[in-house]
Every structure is written in structure tokens, then in C-alpha cells.
Amino acid sequence: MAISDKLQSILDSKAAIKAAIEAKGVSDVGDVLAEYPSKINSIQNGASDYELEAKMLVLPVSTTTITTKENKTAAIATNDHIKIIDENLKQYTVKEWNDRTVTNGFDNSLSAKPIGFSLECNDVRVNVRWPYVGKIWNCLGTSSADNSMQHSIFEYDQRTSAGRGEDYVPSQDGNLGTNTIGSYNAADWEITDNGDSLTLYCGNTKQSWTMSKNCGNANFMVAFNYKDRNDAMIAQNEWMRHRFAICSGIQTTESDGTLKSVDILNANGTQAEAGEDMYFYIDGQNTTLKAKYNLNNRHAVSSAYLTDEIAEYIYSKQVENGINMNDTGVNSEDKPILVRGAKGAEAIAVNGYWYIITPYVSRPNGTQTNFDYNIIDSPAIYYCESVGDGVYLCGDNELLPIWTNKNIINGLINYLRTYEGRTEEIPSYNSGVAWSCVRTGGSNAWFVSFGNGFCYSGYASGWYRLWPASAF
Structure with a gap:
């Protein structure tokens, strides 16, 4: 290689090094090659400081100057470890977001919607969505709460070990296994220990769910597997819902486990108005089953299941208050109720028949409270799952x-x-x-006060705010 070519190669390399240093945010790099090592050291020190800051619980407050719509400036409290996230999960510092907004002429429709903020501190790296905002009604449609939701409606045993048993016995229902309308298929359930996970089996609908182990009640200072805990509660809720499915009496050739939507209409096959009875319809056919919750909540201990009188009370109030059973659930528009999903029921194929799976609602106001300990419904967990893939209810260490x-x-x-x-x-x-998604016992969960920062344990039936989250 000619000397001139070697010199040019050195100059090109120098220019490339300079550009790389400048790209790391170092200003006044200059043209003196001998000074480049010190410039590189400043990058390394800065990066190290930034990473150390991410371990702090209380981040230092900086000031970012933003440009307003009136082309004026304003000072905003910021720290680059807390960034705006948009609906594409892209992260922006306040300055980056403001620069783009200025370029767009403050037309919000030209940029993806901000859905929350990323949080990187205290060894936590999480995307936090805005808290739940809206009105939630109780299962009777008689009272509501704003911007809050119950963690779980009643006592809850989050299983972490193997077990098996029966939820009801033939003596409590003469139609057990007959596939007639309102009958049940099987009484057995089983939990299998797989070493690092548990398999939950439902004998009624022959469905299985898998959950991670070590997701049970724990001291909040040692519980960090928040996503696993959320997934475990959903698995157990679904396991219980399927265990209490009832036969519609309508035959099907679909394979076991096939799911189908269910319409809930009046006797004439149209949307029920306030005061009209509601029935489950499959493929346009009236099953003649009234659209009640907990139609098959049977347990060997008679004091531990929803009685017919209580089920009738819930149903009568829903009819009286005009609840649209086709539009229940935490995302519904018409009197959203604390149950799973957007529909009041679904059907599943079992042994050649459609079985009805209904949501589970417990302890209605105005009735006795000493019942219904055998069914599960975790509205806060279900809501967070409905926000998006991988979304869960924040843990205390994130709150x-x-x-x-x-x-x-x-x-x-x-x-x-x-x-x-x-x-x-x-x-x-x-x-x-x-x-918080961390439970302390059968009827309690941890929560954090945003007023004083204290972490407490409270009854899971309380109405508190929800902050959905996902890892990044």
C-alpha cells in the first residue's frame, strides 16, 4: 500500500472514531487524536453513572425545557429513566416527545397515542400503563364505583401444590352425567406437580391449565414473579369457571374443548329489556336455561356453595335493573360488571353436548356474606390481562x-x-x-398508598386503583 493510501486510511479511521464519540453525546471532540482516549473515558464514566442511577429508588430530578404551542418555553421536571411510551411501546424522553410534537404542529393525531411511561429504577425495568379509569357496577347493577376495581371478590386459595377432590356429589344432583339440560358431566378435579409447574385438570369439561409454582401467598418483600402470579390467578379462575359448567342439552359434533359464543336474549329471541327474563341461546336455539350466574356451584359442604335463593336474588336484580348480559365484563359499555371477558357466557363442547360456562360473581350487596367460598373471580387481574399481551397487575416493588x-x-x-x-x-x-398482584392470604392482598408510600395488606374485596404493567 502506498504511503498516501496509508495516511488516508489513518485519516478515515480518525474521522470514524470522532463521529462515534460524538454520537455518544460528547461535544467539542476536536481534531487532536491524542485527546480521543480522554473523550472515550468520559463516555464510559457517563454510562456507568447512568447505570448506577437506574439502581436508585429515588431518581434525581432534572429540568427539561420544552417548547409550547405558543412558541414559548417551559420547565418540566424530568429524569431520562422515566420516559413516555406510546401504543407501539416506543420510549421517548420528554424532550424527544416535545420535539416531535413541535414538528407536528401540536397535532396529536399525527403521533401514536401515549399509553403510559417506562420506569427504570430500584432495579425495576417496567412499562407502566395509565391507571384504570371508568365506572364499574356491582353484579346487581345497583351501585357503581369510579376509577377503581376489586382485586378479588372473595376468599381465595391460590394453590401451590398437588391435590385432587370432588366439588359436588351425585346425591346433590340426580342428573349428574346424564347430559340433560342443567346437568353436569363429572365431579373430579386434579392438580399435578410437574416439578417447576402445576397442571390443573377439570373433570367437568376435560380442560387443563398450567401455572408456575411458587405463586401462592407470600410476604411482599420476597415476591418478585409478578407476571407468573397474574398468570396463576387467571389459570385458577378459568379452572374454576370450567369446573362449574352446566349442560345445555344441545348436541354438537364439534370436538371436545371447542368454544362457541352464547347469546343471552329474551323468550322471543331479542335483546331483553328491563324486567324481562333472559335465556342462554346457542346457534339461535333457546336452551330454556335462564341466564343466571353460578348455575352449577355445588360443593360437598352445603354451607360453601351459592344457594338457589341467592342465585335467584342476583338474577332478579339484574332483570330489574336492565343489565345487558351480552355486554358484561370489565370492558363492556353497558354497566360493566366485575367478570371475565366481554360476554355473559360461552359454550364448550363436552362428550357431544354444548356446556354453558358462566362468569362467577360473589357476595352481592343486601344478602348474606357467609357463602360462595368455592369460586374465584379476580377482576383486577382479568382487566390487566385485557389491556394487552404480557400485561399484568403491578407488584409492590414496582408501585x-x-x-x-x-x-x-x-x-x-x-x-x-x-x-x-x-x-x-x-x-x-x-x-x-x-x-399489588401479591396476596397475603386467602382474602387479602398487598397495596401501596400513593399518598404516603406505605405498603399495607387489605381485604381483596376493597375498591382500589389499578396500574397495569409489562416488562421491557
């Missing part, structure tokens, strides 16, 4: 940094609400109580 860094998060939220006018889609920071 606490939201409180300790509330000034920064408030700055981010206030920027979006005040300077971009997103008051309809982004709720303001709330100092109330937020549920």
Missing part, C-alpha cells in the same frame, strides 16, 4: 417507585395534559391506593 418518583411522573403527565391537551385520554396522578 413504590411510582410514589417515590411522583414529582417526575407528575411532570411527565402534566406536560401531556397541559401542553398537549390530552386531558381526556390521560388521567392525572392520583394519591389514592393501588392494588
Whole structure:
């Protein structure tokens, strides 16, 4: 290689090194090659400091200058470890987001909607969605709560070991296994220990679910497998729902386990109005079964199941208050109720017949409270699952940094609400109580107060705020 070519190669390499250093955020790199090692060291030190900061529970508050719609400037409390995330899960510092908004002329329709913020501190790396906002009705349709939801409606035994048993016995239902309308298929259930997981089997619908082990009740200081805990509660809820399915009396040639939607209509096959009876319909055929919850909640201990009188009370109130059973669930538009999904029921094929699986609602207001300990419904968990793939209810170790860094998060939220006018889609920071996914016992779960930062244990039937999350 000619000397001139070697010199040019050196100059090209120098230029490339300089560009790489500048790309790391170092200014005034200059043209003196001998000074480049010190410039590189400044990058390494900066990166190390940044990573160490991510381990802090209380992040230092910085100030970012943003440009307003009126082409003025304003100071926003920020820290780059807390960024805005959009619906594509892309992360932006407040400055990056503001620069794009200015370029778009403050037209919010030109950018993906902000759905929350990323949080990186206290060894936590999580995307946090805005908390649940909306009205939720109780199962009777008589009272509601705003911007909050129950963790679980009643006592809950989150199993972490193998077991087997029966939920009901033939003496309590003469039609057991006959495939007549309202009968049940099988009484057995089983939990198999697979070493690192558990398989939950339902003898009634012949379905199985798998859940991770070590997802039971635990001290909040040692529970970190939050996604596993959410998944375990969903698996157990579904296991219980299927265990209490009832036969519609309608035959099918579909293979076992096939699911089908169910319509809930009046006797004339149209949407029921307030005061009209509601029935389960499959493929346009009236099963003649009234659309009641818990139609097959049977247990060997008579004091531990929903009685016919209580089931009738729930149903009569729903008819009286005009609940649209085709539009129940945490995402429904018409009196959303704390149950799974968007429909009041679904059908599953078992042994050549369609069986009806209904949601489970417990302890209605105005009736006795000493019942229904054998069924599960975790509305907070189901809601978070419905937000998106991989989304779960925040754990306590994720909620606490939201409180300790509330000034920064408030700055981010206030920027979006005040300077971009997103008051309809982004709720303001709330100092109330937020549920954690970690349970402390059969009827309790941990929560964090955003008013004082304390972590408490409370009855899971309480109405608190929900912060959905996902890993990043």
C-alpha cells in the first residue's frame, strides 16, 4: 500500500472514531487524536453513572425545557429513566416527545397515542400503563364505583401444590352425567406437580391449565414473579369457571374443548329489556336455561356453595335493573360488571353436548356474606390481562417507585395534559391506593398508598386503583 493510501486510511479511521464519540453525546471532540482516549473515558464514566442511577429508588430530578404551542418555553421536571411510551411501546424522553410534537404542529393525531411511561429504577425495568379509569357496577347493577376495581371478590386459595377432590356429589344432583339440560358431566378435579409447574385438570369439561409454582401467598418483600402470579390467578379462575359448567342439552359434533359464543336474549329471541327474563341461546336455539350466574356451584359442604335463593336474588336484580348480559365484563359499555371477558357466557363442547360456562360473581350487596367460598373471580387481574399481551397487575416493588418518583411522573403527565391537551385520554396522578398482584392470604392482598408510600395488606374485596404493567 502506498504511503498516501496509508495516511488516508489513518485519516478515515480518525474521522470514524470522532463521529462515534460524538454520537455518544460528547461535544467539542476536536481534531487532536491524542485527546480521543480522554473523550472515550468520559463516555464510559457517563454510562456507568447512568447505570448506577437506574439502581436508585429515588431518581434525581432534572429540568427539561420544552417548547409550547405558543412558541414559548417551559420547565418540566424530568429524569431520562422515566420516559413516555406510546401504543407501539416506543420510549421517548420528554424532550424527544416535545420535539416531535413541535414538528407536528401540536397535532396529536399525527403521533401514536401515549399509553403510559417506562420506569427504570430500584432495579425495576417496567412499562407502566395509565391507571384504570371508568365506572364499574356491582353484579346487581345497583351501585357503581369510579376509577377503581376489586382485586378479588372473595376468599381465595391460590394453590401451590398437588391435590385432587370432588366439588359436588351425585346425591346433590340426580342428573349428574346424564347430559340433560342443567346437568353436569363429572365431579373430579386434579392438580399435578410437574416439578417447576402445576397442571390443573377439570373433570367437568376435560380442560387443563398450567401455572408456575411458587405463586401462592407470600410476604411482599420476597415476591418478585409478578407476571407468573397474574398468570396463576387467571389459570385458577378459568379452572374454576370450567369446573362449574352446566349442560345445555344441545348436541354438537364439534370436538371436545371447542368454544362457541352464547347469546343471552329474551323468550322471543331479542335483546331483553328491563324486567324481562333472559335465556342462554346457542346457534339461535333457546336452551330454556335462564341466564343466571353460578348455575352449577355445588360443593360437598352445603354451607360453601351459592344457594338457589341467592342465585335467584342476583338474577332478579339484574332483570330489574336492565343489565345487558351480552355486554358484561370489565370492558363492556353497558354497566360493566366485575367478570371475565366481554360476554355473559360461552359454550364448550363436552362428550357431544354444548356446556354453558358462566362468569362467577360473589357476595352481592343486601344478602348474606357467609357463602360462595368455592369460586374465584379476580377482576383486577382479568382487566390487566385485557389491556394487552404480557400485561399484568403491578407488584409492590414496582408501585413504590411510582410514589417515590411522583414529582417526575407528575411532570411527565402534566406536560401531556397541559401542553398537549390530552386531558381526556390521560388521567392525572392520583394519591389514592393501588392494588399489588401479591396476596397475603386467602382474602387479602398487598397495596401501596400513593399518598404516603406505605405498603399495607387489605381485604381483596376493597375498591382500589389499578396500574397495569409489562416488562421491557
